[in-house]
Amino acid sequence: MNITLEQAEKAIAVAKSKAVEIDTKMNIAIVDAGANLVAFGRMDGAWLGSLDISIKKAKTARFFDMNTGIVGELSQPGQPLYNIEHSNNGLITFPGGIPIKNAAGEIIGAIGVSGSAVENDHIVAEAGAMSL
Amino acid sequence: MNITLEQAEKAIAVAKSKAVEIDTKMNIAIVDAGANLVAFGRMDGAWLGSLDISIKKAKTARFFDMNTGIVGELSQPGQPLYNIEHSNNGLITFPGGIPIKNAAGEIIGAIGVSGSAVENDHIVAEAGAMSL
Amino acid sequence: MNITLEQAEKAIAVAKSKAVEIDTKMNIAIVDAGANLVAFGRMDGAWLGSLDISIKKAKTARFFDMNTGIVGELSQPGQPLYNIEHSNNGLITFPGGIPIKNAAGEIIGAIGVSGSAVENDHIVAEAGAMSL
Protein backbone atom coordinates (compact mmCIF):
# COMPACT_ATOMS: atom_id res chain seq x y z
CA MET A 1 0.00 0.00 0.00
CA ASN A 2 1.36 3.34 -1.11
CA ILE A 3 0.22 6.86 -0.33
CA THR A 4 -1.46 8.40 -3.38
CA LEU A 5 -0.59 11.78 -4.85
CA GLU A 6 -4.03 12.99 -3.84
CA GLN A 7 -3.37 12.00 -0.23
CA ALA A 8 0.11 13.52 -0.34
CA GLU A 9 -1.20 16.83 -1.68
CA LYS A 10 -3.85 16.87 1.04
CA ALA A 11 -1.17 16.26 3.69
CA ILE A 12 0.89 19.15 2.31
CA ALA A 13 -2.17 21.44 2.26
CA VAL A 14 -3.01 20.62 5.88
CA ALA A 15 0.62 21.02 6.92
CA LYS A 16 0.79 24.40 5.17
CA SER A 17 -2.31 25.58 7.03
CA LYS A 18 -0.74 24.57 10.33
CA ALA A 19 2.51 26.32 9.35
CA VAL A 20 0.61 29.52 8.64
CA GLU A 21 -1.32 29.15 11.89
CA ILE A 22 1.89 29.06 13.93
CA ASP A 23 3.53 31.75 11.78
CA THR A 24 6.29 29.70 10.16
CA LYS A 25 7.50 29.06 6.60
CA MET A 26 8.15 25.42 5.86
CA ASN A 27 9.53 22.98 3.33
CA ILE A 28 7.21 19.95 3.28
CA ALA A 29 8.06 16.62 1.65
CA ILE A 30 6.05 13.42 1.31
CA VAL A 31 7.60 10.08 0.39
CA ASP A 32 5.84 6.82 -0.39
CA ALA A 33 6.34 3.35 1.12
CA GLY A 34 9.43 2.97 -1.10
CA ALA A 35 10.91 6.15 0.43
CA ASN A 36 10.66 7.91 -2.94
CA LEU A 37 9.39 11.50 -3.19
CA VAL A 38 5.68 11.80 -4.04
CA ALA A 39 5.03 15.50 -3.46
CA PHE A 40 6.86 18.56 -2.20
CA GLY A 41 6.16 22.20 -1.49
CA ARG A 42 8.43 25.04 -0.33
CA MET A 43 6.53 27.98 1.15
CA ASP A 44 7.59 31.41 -0.12
CA GLY A 45 10.54 32.67 1.91
CA ALA A 46 11.23 29.35 3.64
CA TRP A 47 14.90 28.51 4.27
CA LEU A 48 16.62 27.12 1.18
CA GLY A 49 18.71 24.75 3.27
CA SER A 50 15.56 23.15 4.63
CA LEU A 51 14.62 21.85 1.18
CA ASP A 52 17.06 18.95 1.38
CA ILE A 53 16.47 18.51 5.12
CA SER A 54 12.71 18.08 4.71
CA ILE A 55 13.21 15.37 2.08
CA LYS A 56 15.86 13.61 4.19
CA LYS A 57 13.55 13.72 7.24
CA ALA A 58 10.74 12.08 5.27
CA LYS A 59 13.08 9.41 3.95
CA THR A 60 14.61 8.79 7.39
CA ALA A 61 11.15 8.36 8.95
CA ARG A 62 10.24 5.75 6.34
CA PHE A 63 13.68 4.09 6.33
CA PHE A 64 13.20 3.13 9.97
CA ASP A 65 9.42 3.47 10.39
CA MET A 66 9.73 5.83 13.34
CA ASN A 67 9.80 9.52 14.08
CA THR A 68 13.15 11.06 13.15
CA GLY A 69 13.65 12.45 16.64
CA ILE A 70 13.72 8.91 18.04
CA VAL A 71 16.51 7.97 15.65
CA GLY A 72 18.33 11.09 16.81
CA GLU A 73 18.24 10.03 20.45
CA LEU A 74 19.88 6.76 19.46
CA SER A 75 22.54 8.42 17.31
CA GLN A 76 24.08 10.64 19.98
CA PRO A 77 27.71 10.05 20.98
CA GLY A 78 27.91 6.85 23.01
CA GLN A 79 24.47 5.66 21.91
CA PRO A 80 23.80 2.52 19.82
CA LEU A 81 23.30 4.24 16.45
CA TYR A 82 26.07 6.82 16.75
CA ASN A 83 26.68 8.51 13.37
CA ILE A 84 24.01 6.53 11.54
CA GLU A 85 23.57 9.78 9.58
CA HIS A 86 26.44 8.69 7.32
CA SER A 87 24.26 6.01 5.73
CA ASN A 88 21.77 6.29 2.89
CA ASN A 89 23.41 9.36 1.37
CA GLY A 90 22.71 11.29 4.55
CA LEU A 91 20.00 11.00 7.18
CA ILE A 92 18.45 13.80 9.25
CA THR A 93 17.70 12.55 12.73
CA PHE A 94 16.15 15.47 14.60
CA PRO A 95 12.37 15.98 14.88
CA GLY A 96 10.18 16.79 11.88
CA GLY A 97 9.91 13.42 10.13
CA ILE A 98 6.92 11.15 10.85
CA PRO A 99 5.64 7.93 9.19
CA ILE A 100 2.18 8.15 7.61
CA LYS A 101 -0.29 5.30 8.22
CA ASN A 102 -3.54 4.36 6.53
CA ALA A 103 -6.75 3.57 8.42
CA ALA A 104 -5.58 -0.03 8.90
CA GLY A 105 -2.44 1.18 10.64
CA GLU A 106 -0.11 0.22 7.78
CA ILE A 107 2.73 2.61 6.97
CA ILE A 108 2.15 3.97 3.47
CA GLY A 109 4.76 6.76 3.44
CA ALA A 110 6.19 9.54 5.55
CA ILE A 111 6.24 13.32 5.88
CA GLY A 112 9.28 15.53 6.51
CA VAL A 113 9.05 19.19 7.54
CA SER A 114 11.84 21.74 7.96
CA GLY A 115 11.98 25.51 8.29
CA SER A 116 11.75 26.53 11.94
CA ALA A 117 12.61 25.25 15.41
CA VAL A 118 12.42 21.47 15.47
CA GLU A 119 9.42 21.60 17.80
CA ASN A 120 7.52 23.59 15.17
CA ASP A 121 8.74 21.28 12.42
CA HIS A 122 7.28 18.34 14.36
CA ILE A 123 3.95 20.10 14.98
CA VAL A 124 3.53 20.82 11.29
CA ALA A 125 4.61 17.30 10.30
CA GLU A 126 2.12 15.82 12.73
CA ALA A 127 -0.71 17.89 11.27
CA GLY A 128 0.18 16.55 7.82
CA ALA A 129 0.58 12.95 8.97
CA MET A 130 -2.82 13.02 10.70
CA SER A 131 -4.63 14.45 7.69
CA LEU A 132 -5.46 11.15 5.99
CA MET B 1 11.74 37.54 -9.43
CA ASN B 2 10.96 34.05 -8.21
CA ILE B 3 7.99 31.84 -8.95
CA THR B 4 5.72 31.52 -5.89
CA LEU B 5 4.52 28.25 -4.41
CA GLU B 6 0.97 29.18 -5.41
CA GLN B 7 2.07 29.63 -9.03
CA ALA B 8 4.08 26.41 -8.90
CA GLU B 9 1.15 24.42 -7.56
CA LYS B 10 -1.09 25.83 -10.27
CA ALA B 11 1.45 24.83 -12.92
CA ILE B 12 1.56 21.28 -11.53
CA ALA B 13 -2.25 21.09 -11.45
CA VAL B 14 -2.53 22.22 -15.08
CA ALA B 15 0.23 19.86 -16.14
CA LYS B 16 -1.49 16.98 -14.35
CA SER B 17 -4.75 17.71 -16.19
CA LYS B 18 -2.92 17.65 -19.48
CA ALA B 19 -1.19 14.38 -18.52
CA VAL B 20 -4.57 12.80 -17.76
CA GLU B 21 -5.99 14.16 -21.00
CA ILE B 22 -3.29 12.43 -23.08
CA ASP B 23 -3.44 9.31 -20.90
CA THR B 24 0.02 9.45 -19.32
CA LYS B 25 1.43 9.33 -15.78
CA MET B 26 4.02 11.99 -15.07
CA ASN B 27 6.56 13.26 -12.57
CA ILE B 28 6.33 17.07 -12.54
CA ALA B 29 8.93 19.36 -10.93
CA ILE B 30 9.06 23.14 -10.58
CA VAL B 31 12.25 25.04 -9.70
CA ASP B 32 12.65 28.74 -8.95
CA ALA B 33 15.00 31.28 -10.53
CA GLY B 34 17.85 29.90 -8.39
CA ALA B 35 17.19 26.41 -9.81
CA ASN B 36 16.01 25.16 -6.40
CA LEU B 37 12.95 22.91 -6.12
CA VAL B 38 9.70 24.72 -5.24
CA ALA B 39 7.08 22.03 -5.82
CA PHE B 40 6.85 18.47 -7.07
CA GLY B 41 4.22 15.86 -7.77
CA ARG B 42 4.46 12.24 -8.93
CA MET B 43 1.27 10.84 -10.37
CA ASP B 44 0.21 7.42 -9.08
CA GLY B 45 1.94 4.69 -11.09
CA ALA B 46 4.39 7.05 -12.83
CA TRP B 47 7.88 5.69 -13.49
CA LEU B 48 10.11 5.90 -10.43
CA GLY B 49 13.17 6.63 -12.55
CA SER B 50 11.46 9.70 -13.93
CA LEU B 51 11.43 11.33 -10.49
CA ASP B 52 15.08 12.39 -10.73
CA ILE B 53 14.79 13.06 -14.47
CA SER B 54 11.93 15.53 -14.02
CA ILE B 55 13.90 17.49 -11.42
CA LYS B 56 17.05 17.48 -13.59
CA LYS B 57 15.03 18.65 -16.59
CA ALA B 58 13.65 21.59 -14.63
CA LYS B 59 17.11 22.52 -13.38
CA THR B 60 18.65 22.15 -16.84
CA ALA B 61 16.00 24.44 -18.37
CA ARG B 62 16.78 27.13 -15.80
CA PHE B 63 20.53 26.56 -15.89
CA PHE B 64 20.61 27.59 -19.56
CA ASP B 65 17.31 29.46 -19.92
CA MET B 66 16.15 27.30 -22.80
CA ASN B 67 14.13 24.17 -23.48
CA THR B 68 16.06 21.05 -22.57
CA GLY B 69 15.61 19.58 -26.04
CA ILE B 70 17.62 22.45 -27.53
CA VAL B 71 20.53 21.67 -25.23
CA GLY B 72 20.23 18.06 -26.34
CA GLU B 73 20.60 18.94 -30.01
CA LEU B 74 23.83 20.76 -29.18
CA SER B 75 25.19 17.93 -27.03
CA GLN B 76 25.12 15.17 -29.64
CA PRO B 77 28.42 13.57 -30.71
CA GLY B 78 30.27 16.04 -32.90
CA GLN B 79 28.13 18.97 -31.77
CA PRO B 80 29.45 21.96 -29.77
CA LEU B 81 28.21 20.91 -26.32
CA TYR B 82 28.98 17.19 -26.53
CA ASN B 83 28.81 15.58 -23.07
CA ILE B 84 27.69 18.76 -21.28
CA GLU B 85 25.54 16.36 -19.24
CA HIS B 86 28.55 15.67 -17.02
CA SER B 87 28.26 19.13 -15.45
CA ASN B 88 26.07 20.30 -12.59
CA ASN B 89 25.76 16.85 -11.01
CA GLY B 90 24.03 15.61 -14.13
CA LEU B 91 21.87 17.33 -16.72
CA ILE B 92 18.98 15.85 -18.69
CA THR B 93 19.01 17.22 -22.22
CA PHE B 94 16.06 15.67 -23.99
CA PRO B 95 12.65 17.40 -24.22
CA GLY B 96 10.44 17.97 -21.18
CA GLY B 97 12.12 20.93 -19.46
CA ILE B 98 10.91 24.48 -20.19
CA PRO B 99 11.69 27.86 -18.57
CA ILE B 100 8.74 29.65 -16.94
CA LYS B 101 8.31 33.37 -17.52
CA ASN B 102 6.18 35.99 -15.82
CA ALA B 103 3.94 38.46 -17.66
CA ALA B 104 6.93 40.78 -18.16
CA GLY B 105 8.84 38.03 -19.93
CA GLU B 106 11.34 37.48 -17.12
CA ILE B 107 12.35 33.90 -16.32
CA ILE B 108 11.12 33.11 -12.80
CA GLY B 109 11.72 29.36 -12.77
CA ALA B 110 11.29 26.24 -14.87
CA ILE B 111 9.22 23.09 -15.16
CA GLY B 112 10.48 19.56 -15.81
CA VAL B 113 8.23 16.64 -16.78
CA SER B 114 9.11 12.99 -17.22
CA GLY B 115 7.11 9.77 -17.49
CA SER B 116 6.27 9.03 -21.11
CA ALA B 117 7.64 9.58 -24.62
CA VAL B 118 9.61 12.82 -24.71
CA GLU B 119 7.04 14.37 -27.03
CA ASN B 120 4.40 13.81 -24.38
CA ASP B 121 6.72 15.06 -21.65
CA HIS B 122 7.15 18.29 -23.62
CA ILE B 123 3.40 18.70 -24.20
CA VAL B 124 2.69 18.35 -20.49
CA ALA B 125 5.56 20.67 -19.55
CA GLU B 126 4.31 23.29 -21.98
CA ALA B 127 0.83 23.16 -20.47
CA GLY B 128 2.36 23.80 -17.05
CA ALA B 129 4.70 26.54 -18.25
CA MET B 130 1.83 28.37 -19.96
CA SER B 131 -0.45 28.24 -16.92
CA LEU B 132 0.75 31.44 -15.20
CA MET C 1 17.13 40.72 -5.06
CA ASN C 2 20.51 39.26 -5.82
CA ILE C 3 23.97 40.55 -5.00
CA THR C 4 25.75 41.83 -8.14
CA LEU C 5 29.21 40.78 -9.26
CA GLU C 6 30.41 44.33 -8.64
CA GLN C 7 29.15 44.16 -5.04
CA ALA C 8 30.65 40.70 -4.58
CA GLU C 9 34.05 41.81 -5.86
CA LYS C 10 33.97 44.79 -3.54
CA ALA C 11 33.16 42.53 -0.59
CA ILE C 12 36.09 40.27 -1.48
CA ALA C 13 38.45 43.26 -1.80
CA VAL C 14 37.41 44.61 1.60
CA ALA C 15 37.69 41.17 3.17
CA LYS C 16 41.16 40.72 1.68
CA SER C 17 42.29 44.04 3.16
CA LYS C 18 41.07 42.95 6.57
CA ALA C 19 42.82 39.59 6.17
CA VAL C 20 46.10 41.36 5.39
CA GLU C 21 45.56 43.71 8.32
CA ILE C 22 45.29 40.83 10.79
CA ASP C 23 48.08 38.90 9.05
CA THR C 24 46.10 35.94 7.71
CA LYS C 25 45.63 34.23 4.32
CA MET C 26 42.04 33.50 3.44
CA ASN C 27 39.73 31.82 0.98
CA ILE C 28 36.75 34.13 0.42
CA ALA C 29 33.51 33.07 -1.29
CA ILE C 30 30.36 35.02 -2.14
CA VAL C 31 27.05 33.36 -3.04
CA ASP C 32 23.85 35.00 -4.27
CA ALA C 33 20.31 34.72 -2.88
CA GLY C 34 19.97 31.33 -4.60
CA ALA C 35 23.11 30.10 -2.77
CA ASN C 36 25.04 29.92 -6.06
CA LEU C 37 28.65 31.13 -6.25
CA VAL C 38 29.09 34.67 -7.58
CA ALA C 39 32.74 35.39 -6.84
CA PHE C 40 35.69 33.74 -5.14
CA GLY C 41 39.28 34.54 -4.28
CA ARG C 42 42.00 32.45 -2.63
CA MET C 43 44.89 34.47 -1.24
CA ASP C 44 48.39 33.24 -2.11
CA GLY C 45 49.47 30.58 0.35
CA ALA C 46 46.04 30.13 1.93
CA TRP C 47 45.10 26.60 3.00
CA LEU C 48 43.86 24.50 0.10
CA GLY C 49 41.38 22.69 2.33
CA SER C 50 39.75 25.99 3.14
CA LEU C 51 38.66 26.46 -0.47
CA ASP C 52 35.71 24.11 -0.10
CA ILE C 53 35.07 25.22 3.47
CA SER C 54 34.70 28.88 2.48
CA ILE C 55 32.16 28.01 -0.21
CA LYS C 56 30.22 25.72 2.15
CA LYS C 57 30.20 28.45 4.83
CA ALA C 58 28.75 30.96 2.39
CA LYS C 59 26.09 28.47 1.28
CA THR C 60 25.26 27.49 4.86
CA ALA C 61 24.79 31.14 5.87
CA ARG C 62 22.33 31.66 3.01
CA PHE C 63 20.64 28.28 3.44
CA PHE C 64 19.49 29.28 6.93
CA ASP C 65 19.81 33.08 6.81
CA MET C 66 22.04 33.20 9.88
CA ASN C 67 25.72 33.21 10.83
CA THR C 68 27.24 29.75 10.48
CA GLY C 69 28.44 29.79 14.09
CA ILE C 70 24.85 29.94 15.32
CA VAL C 71 23.98 26.80 13.35
CA GLY C 72 27.04 25.18 14.92
CA GLU C 73 25.84 25.87 18.46
CA LEU C 74 22.57 24.14 17.61
CA SER C 75 24.24 21.15 15.95
CA GLN C 76 26.37 20.01 18.91
CA PRO C 77 25.70 16.56 20.41
CA GLY C 78 22.45 16.74 22.40
CA GLN C 79 21.37 19.97 20.72
CA PRO C 80 18.32 20.30 18.43
CA LEU C 81 20.15 20.26 15.08
CA TYR C 82 22.73 17.58 15.84
CA ASN C 83 24.38 16.34 12.62
CA ILE C 84 22.54 18.78 10.34
CA GLU C 85 25.89 18.92 8.51
CA HIS C 86 24.89 15.78 6.61
CA SER C 87 22.34 17.74 4.58
CA ASN C 88 22.81 19.81 1.43
CA ASN C 89 25.93 17.93 0.32
CA GLY C 90 27.73 19.05 3.45
CA LEU C 91 27.37 22.12 5.62
CA ILE C 92 30.08 23.93 7.56
CA THR C 93 28.70 25.15 10.85
CA PHE C 94 31.53 26.95 12.61
CA PRO C 95 32.05 30.72 12.37
CA GLY C 96 33.06 32.43 9.14
CA GLY C 97 29.80 32.50 7.15
CA ILE C 98 27.53 35.56 7.30
CA PRO C 99 24.43 36.61 5.29
CA ILE C 100 24.79 39.79 3.24
CA LYS C 101 21.93 42.31 3.29
CA ASN C 102 21.13 45.27 1.10
CA ALA C 103 20.25 48.73 2.43
CA ALA C 104 16.62 47.66 2.82
CA GLY C 105 17.66 44.79 5.09
CA GLU C 106 16.86 42.07 2.56
CA ILE C 107 19.27 39.14 2.31
CA ILE C 108 20.86 39.22 -1.15
CA GLY C 109 23.60 36.63 -0.63
CA ALA C 110 26.25 35.52 1.84
CA ILE C 111 30.00 35.48 2.42
CA GLY C 112 32.12 32.57 3.62
CA VAL C 113 35.72 32.90 4.81
CA SER C 114 38.17 30.18 5.79
CA GLY C 115 41.93 30.07 6.35
CA SER C 116 42.75 30.83 9.97
CA ALA C 117 41.28 30.50 13.46
CA VAL C 118 37.48 30.71 13.24
CA GLU C 119 37.52 33.99 15.16
CA ASN C 120 39.67 35.48 12.43
CA ASP C 121 37.52 33.91 9.73
CA HIS C 122 34.50 35.63 11.26
CA ILE C 123 36.27 39.01 11.52
CA VAL C 124 37.21 38.90 7.85
CA ALA C 125 33.75 37.72 6.81
CA GLU C 126 32.15 40.54 8.78
CA ALA C 127 34.35 43.11 7.06
CA GLY C 128 33.20 41.77 3.70
CA ALA C 129 29.54 41.53 4.66
CA MET C 130 29.55 45.13 5.91
CA SER C 131 31.17 46.51 2.76
CA LEU C 132 28.02 47.07 0.72
Added chain:
Amino acid sequence: MNITLEQAEKAIAVAKSKAVEIDTKMNIAIVDAGANLVAFGRMDGAWLGSLDISIKKAKTARFFDMNTGIVGELSQPGQPLYNIEHSNNGLITFPGGIPIKNAAGEIIGAIGVSGSAVENDHIVAEAGAMSL
Protein backbone atom coordinates in the same frame (compact mmCIF):
# COMPACT_ATOMS: atom_id res chain seq x y z
CA MET D 1 55.19 28.00 -10.12
CA ASN D 2 51.62 28.95 -9.38
CA ILE D 3 49.46 31.72 -10.69
CA THR D 4 48.95 34.38 -8.00
CA LEU D 5 45.59 35.76 -6.93
CA GLU D 6 46.63 39.12 -8.34
CA GLN D 7 47.31 37.54 -11.73
CA ALA D 8 44.07 35.56 -11.58
CA GLU D 9 42.04 38.66 -10.80
CA LYS D 10 43.70 40.49 -13.67
CA ALA D 11 42.86 37.62 -16.02
CA ILE D 12 39.21 37.73 -14.90
CA ALA D 13 39.08 41.51 -15.36
CA VAL D 14 40.48 41.26 -18.90
CA ALA D 15 38.16 38.37 -19.73
CA LYS D 16 35.17 40.36 -18.44
CA SER D 17 36.11 43.31 -20.65
CA LYS D 18 36.27 41.02 -23.66
CA ALA D 19 32.91 39.46 -22.69
CA VAL D 20 31.33 42.92 -22.55
CA GLU D 21 32.98 43.85 -25.86
CA ILE D 22 31.36 40.89 -27.65
CA ASP D 23 28.09 41.35 -25.77
CA THR D 24 28.06 38.16 -23.70
CA LYS D 25 27.63 37.29 -20.01
CA MET D 26 30.18 34.83 -18.75
CA ASN D 27 31.20 32.67 -15.84
CA ILE D 28 35.01 32.88 -15.53
CA ALA D 29 37.14 30.53 -13.41
CA ILE D 30 40.87 30.43 -12.78
CA VAL D 31 42.67 27.41 -11.31
CA ASP D 32 46.28 27.12 -10.25
CA ALA D 33 48.93 24.56 -11.23
CA GLY D 34 47.32 22.14 -8.77
CA ALA D 35 43.98 22.52 -10.61
CA ASN D 36 42.45 24.14 -7.53
CA LEU D 37 40.22 27.23 -7.85
CA VAL D 38 42.02 30.54 -7.31
CA ALA D 39 39.42 33.07 -8.42
CA PHE D 40 35.96 33.11 -9.95
CA GLY D 41 33.44 35.62 -11.19
CA ARG D 42 29.90 35.21 -12.57
CA MET D 43 28.68 38.20 -14.55
CA ASP D 44 25.18 39.43 -13.70
CA GLY D 45 22.60 37.46 -15.65
CA ALA D 46 25.05 34.80 -16.87
CA TRP D 47 23.69 31.25 -17.12
CA LEU D 48 23.61 29.49 -13.76
CA GLY D 49 24.51 26.18 -15.36
CA SER D 50 27.72 27.67 -16.71
CA LEU D 51 29.08 28.16 -13.20
CA ASP D 52 30.06 24.53 -12.84
CA ILE D 53 31.02 24.26 -16.52
CA SER D 54 33.51 27.14 -16.31
CA ILE D 55 35.25 25.57 -13.31
CA LYS D 56 35.32 22.13 -14.98
CA LYS D 57 36.77 23.67 -18.16
CA ALA D 58 39.57 25.32 -16.21
CA LYS D 59 40.32 22.08 -14.38
CA THR D 60 40.20 20.03 -17.58
CA ALA D 61 42.64 22.40 -19.31
CA ARG D 62 45.12 22.03 -16.46
CA PHE D 63 44.50 18.30 -15.97
CA PHE D 64 45.81 17.64 -19.49
CA ASP D 65 47.74 20.87 -20.21
CA MET D 66 45.84 21.56 -23.41
CA ASN D 67 42.81 23.47 -24.64
CA THR D 68 39.59 21.72 -23.69
CA GLY D 69 38.42 21.62 -27.28
CA ILE D 70 41.37 19.39 -28.19
CA VAL D 71 40.37 16.90 -25.51
CA GLY D 72 36.86 17.02 -26.94
CA GLU D 73 38.03 16.00 -30.40
CA LEU D 74 39.70 12.97 -28.88
CA SER D 75 36.67 12.02 -26.78
CA GLN D 76 34.15 11.65 -29.62
CA PRO D 77 32.64 8.22 -30.28
CA GLY D 78 35.29 6.00 -31.84
CA GLN D 79 38.14 8.29 -30.82
CA PRO D 80 40.95 7.34 -28.39
CA LEU D 81 39.58 9.16 -25.33
CA TYR D 82 35.91 8.32 -25.76
CA ASN D 83 33.94 9.23 -22.63
CA ILE D 84 36.96 10.53 -20.73
CA GLU D 85 34.43 12.98 -19.26
CA HIS D 86 33.52 10.32 -16.68
CA SER D 87 36.85 10.81 -14.91
CA ASN D 88 37.85 13.38 -12.31
CA ASN D 89 34.31 13.96 -11.09
CA GLY D 90 33.34 15.20 -14.53
CA LEU D 91 35.30 16.90 -17.30
CA ILE D 92 34.03 19.45 -19.81
CA THR D 93 35.72 18.89 -23.16
CA PHE D 94 34.35 21.54 -25.48
CA PRO D 95 36.13 24.87 -26.10
CA GLY D 96 36.50 27.52 -23.40
CA GLY D 97 39.29 26.09 -21.23
CA ILE D 98 42.90 27.17 -21.84
CA PRO D 99 46.15 26.64 -19.88
CA ILE D 100 47.84 29.80 -18.58
CA LYS D 101 51.61 30.13 -18.96
CA ASN D 102 54.13 32.47 -17.40
CA ALA D 103 56.74 34.42 -19.38
CA ALA D 104 59.05 31.38 -19.30
CA GLY D 105 56.39 29.25 -20.96
CA GLU D 106 55.64 27.19 -17.86
CA ILE D 107 52.00 26.32 -17.16
CA ILE D 108 50.99 28.03 -13.93
CA GLY D 109 47.23 27.47 -14.09
CA ALA D 110 44.25 27.57 -16.44
CA ILE D 111 41.17 29.60 -17.27
CA GLY D 112 37.67 28.29 -18.00
CA VAL D 113 34.89 30.38 -19.50
CA SER D 114 31.24 29.47 -20.08
CA GLY D 115 28.10 31.43 -20.90
CA SER D 116 27.66 31.70 -24.66
CA ALA D 117 28.44 29.81 -27.86
CA VAL D 118 31.65 27.84 -27.42
CA GLU D 119 33.44 30.04 -29.95
CA ASN D 120 32.72 33.06 -27.75
CA ASP D 121 33.71 31.15 -24.63
CA HIS D 122 37.07 30.44 -26.26
CA ILE D 123 37.59 34.06 -27.35
CA VAL D 124 36.97 35.31 -23.81
CA ALA D 125 39.16 32.59 -22.28
CA GLU D 126 41.98 33.46 -24.67
CA ALA D 127 41.80 37.13 -23.70
CA GLY D 128 42.14 36.12 -20.05
CA ALA D 129 44.92 33.61 -20.67
CA MET D 130 46.92 36.19 -22.63
CA SER D 131 46.59 38.90 -19.97
CA LEU D 132 49.64 37.94 -17.90
